[in-house]
Amino acid sequence: MEYKDSSFYNELSQAIDYDKVLKQIASFASFSCSKQAIQEALPLKNLIEIQRLLKLSKEAMELERQGSLLNFAGVSDISLSLQKATKQMTLNGQELYAIVLFLHACRNVAQTLDKTEAQSMKEIAQSMDFCGSLVRFIEEKIDLSGNVKDNASPFLKQAHKELLQARSSLNQRAKIFLKKHNSQLMENMTTTIQGRLCVLVRAQDKHAFGGMVHGQSQSCLAYYIEPSAFVEANNAIQSLLSDIESEKQRIVKECTKQVAKNTTALLSNLDSMTQLDVAYAKGCWAYKKDGCIPLLQTKNHAFSFEHACHPLIDAKKVVANTYRCSAKQACLMISGPNMGGKSVTLKTIGLFMVLAHAGFPVLCHSAHVPYYDSFYFDIGDQQSIENNLSTFSSHISKIARITSLSTSNSFILVDELGNGTDPSEGESLAIAILEALIQKGCTIVTSTHFNQVKSFGKTHPNVLVSSVEFDRETLKPTYRYIEGVSGSSYAFYIAAQYHLNPAILEKAEAIKAQNTKDVDLQLEKLEKMQNEVRQEKEKFNQLIANAHDLQRQAEADREKMDKKKAKLEEEYREQLQVMLDEKQAEAKAIIRSLRQEKSGPVHKQTELLHSLNTMNPSAPVSQKAEPLKVGDYVQIKDVNSHGEIVELRKKEATILSNGMKMKIKTNRLTKIKRPNVPLPTIKQHTADKVFKKVPTEINVIGMRVEEGLDAVDHFLDQAVAHRLKQVRIIHGMGTGKLRSAIWQYLDKHPNVKSKMSGGPSDGGLGATIVLLK
Known part of the structure; x- marks a missing residue:
């Protein structure tokens, strides 16, 4: 069959809604030429050309998947403008600039494709001539709105300058005229009629200013006149306008000649852009609709369409099915309600x-998809009153034509073969026609309600029977395609759904039982058994699929938990490392300060050593839980601090820590071993090994009263032995018990001359200055 025949296009549109699908695809195209090319497309016989177009569509689909946008903005059908240019017809400014926009779009598309791996599309784009000299020539003379630029030529530039001066001069004259003759004018303003400046005067004064009358008002009480004072300036302006218009016409003619010289390149570019836009529209349509590029093969007639959806059915409602035939199966027979x-x-x-x-x-x-060189369709009611053809006559005339013209490379689609006549004759005719077409080697897809035809299909090795599912419980079709199982028509079920009288249905079933042959009964039983087996198989497969889904979900959850655990462990390690780094930095700072304070006051050294010891996790060792009592040394939980219990009331204890009292809940306290804080010794720089340098102060903070007094007594003995005159005792403020005990001790000491609290720079009330005799 000749594919370029318009009748074949109409046949495709009527049989398979071909035109509607092409219109849907064409909606993705950018300009009229590509839309037209898509909507007029027909099957091709040249296998190489088919594969070339499919390759272009594949590349375009990949571009869309990658997000590489091809921008066809500015592309339009310039063929009519090119025809006018070749016929020496002058193009206007809009047509000229449309060509410039087209060439810019060609360049943009080519540059975009040059950055991709779409080799076939890139080759088409690289074949285009961007006509750079033509673009520059037109852009120098035509602006974006399609008007000739004021400076498109030296003459035009000068003319516009003179026009501006002439209008300015005329406006000055008009102002003087209005001021001078204000009392004789209807309005103190000017107006423009047919490009000439005029004024509105009273009827009796219409000849008072000379010049020309251009019209009158609707009331006939006033006239629009051009005073003689305006005539010369108006004439000059009109002359300049005429010169400007003539120059513009000359410029657009010159641009048109340049377009005519580049017609061949422009037409070639238009064809290339049409091909690219068609391919890109196909790719966008397929990507949005979840389609694919078919693979053509010439080995045999095996075909398959996996998860196929009809493009004209709503994507939310369509039921996807898989259709296939092996190389040995020449006929696909579909039955069902x-x-x-x-x-x-x-x-x-x-x-x-x-x-x-x-x-x-x-x-x-x-x-x-196998490669076919001809397609034949017989679907739908082809009854024709004009040609005096009944439904069956129209149907059989087409079948006769198909059996006569078809070859081994023909694809044939027939709906309800043998329908429209006596069932016994129709099914016999259908079987004979199918056998003839199978012998020819054609590929046939057909549907039937005839039991004899279904029986023929079940027993023939080259026929694949299939059906569409019908749910008896809901009395509705599921639109699922079932391969290998023939289906019943379910006429009685459907009639019941439409509320046909039950008595009529019962009678019909009785008549059917009387007239049904044993072979038909066995066929119905076989169909029921096949459906039952298929349903059980589907349930079993669904259970297996569910089990696999649960297994995959469990594995995914386990992997998720493992990743979460690993992430938490990593975060914990990182936090520990940060804390360790902070503690190390703090310890180093304390050590540096300690080194700097070696020769400084003893109390500062003692405080730094205490801070360093509190950072050592081995110092405060947790003891077993036991009752707390006054005098116990405890660690405060969640706080890097410890001290002595000086007062205990029910669930609250008063802690003396670093000379400060704090009230802490007992559940936050842990009894620990009292740390030993060694007093730093000052190196002796003299050669005398007998007398060493004694410290001038002592820190007894944190000690019990007995321990503190012993330390002070030993300290004073050393101070007296070394003949010191003044020392400092640091005892802190706390509860004041230690301070009071020390002061009582000092009052009784024979070598103490006097005592006083420390000044602001000596520890205040937390220290005592002692003067020795």
């Missing part, structure tokens, strides 16, 4: 075959 989806199945398979041969993607996950 009316309105169950048989026609949709036929149309989907036929549509995808034609689209693939026209170089279009198809809406399925994968598609393998």
Whole structure:
């Protein structure tokens, strides 16, 4: 069959809604030429050309998947402008600048494709001539709105300058005129009529100023006149305008001549951009609709469409199915109830075959398509009153034509073969026609309600029987395609759904039972058994699939938990490392300060040593839980501090820590061993090994009263032995018990001359200055 025949296009549109699908794809195109090319596309016989178009569509689909946007903004059909240019017809400014925009778009698309791996599309883009000299020539003379620029030529630039001066001069004259003749004017303003400046005067004064009358008001009480004072200036302006218009015409003619010289390149660019936009529209359509690029093969007639969806059915409602035939199966026979989806199945398979041969993607996950050189369709009611053809006559006339013209490389789609006549004759005719077409080696997709035809399909090795599912419980079709199982028509079930009288249905079933042959009964039983086995198999497969899903979910959850655990452990390690780094830095700072304070006051050295000891986790060793009492040395939980219990009341204790009293809940306290704070000794720099340098102060903070007094007594003995005159005792403020005991001790000491509290720089009330005799 000749594919370029318009009748074949109409046949495809009527049989498989080909035109509607092409219109849907064309909506993704950017300009009229590509839309037209898509909507007029037909299957091709040249296998190489089909594969080339499919390759372009594949590359475009990959570009869309990667997010590489091809911007066709500025592209338009410039063919009419090019025809006018070749015929020496002058183009206007808008047409000229449309060509500039077109060439800019060509360059932009080419530059975008040059950065991609779309080799075939890139080759088309690289073949384009961007006509740079033409673009520059037009852009120098035409602006974005399609008007000739004021400086498009030296003459035009000078003319516009003179026009501006002439209008300025005329406006000055008009101001003087209005001021001088204000009392004789209807309005103290000017107006423009046919490009000439005029004034509105009273009727009796219309000849008082000379010049010309251009019109009168609706009331006839005033006239629009051009005073003689304006005539010369108006004439000059009109002359300049005429010169400017003539120069503009000369410029656009010159631009048109340049376009005519580049017509061949521009037409070639238009064809290239059309091809690219068509390919990109196909790719965008397939990507948005979850389609794929079909694979054409010439080895045999095996085909498959996995997860196929008809493009004209709402994506939220369409039921995806997988259709396939092996190399040995020349005929796909579909049965099932009316309105169950048989026609949709036929149309989907036929549509995808034609689209693939026209170089279009198809809406399925994968598609393998044999190469055919002819297509034949007989679907729908072809009754014709004009040609005096009944439904069966129209049907059989087409079948006769198909059996006569078809070859081993023909694809044939027939809906309800043998329908429209006596059932016994129709099914016999259908079987004979199928046998003849199978012997020819054609690929046939057909539907049937005839039991004899279904029996023929079940026993023939080259026929694959299938059906569309019908749910008896809901009395509604599921539109699922079932391979290998023939289906019943379910006429009685459907009639019951439409509330046909139950008595009529019962009678019909009785008549059917009387007239049904044993073979038909066995066929019905076999179909029921097949459906039951299929349903059990589907349930079993679903259980296995659910088990696999649960297993995959469990594995995914375990991996998720492992990752979460590893992440938490890593975060914990990082936090520990940060804390360790902070403590190390703090310890180093204390050590540096301690080194700097070696020769300084003893109390500062003692405080630094105490801070260093509190950072040592081995110092405060936790003891077993035991009752707390006054005098116990305890660690405060969650706080890097410890001290002595000086008062205990029920669940609250008063802690003396670093000379400060704090009230802490007992559940936050842990009894620890009292740390030993050695007093630093000052190195002796003299050669005398007998007398060493004695400290001038002592720190007894944190000691018990007895321990503190012993330390002070020993300290004073050393001070007296070394003949010191003044010393400092640091005891802290605390509860004041230690301070009071020390002061009482000093009052009785024979070598103490006097005592006083420390000044602001000597520890205040937390220290005592002692003067020795």
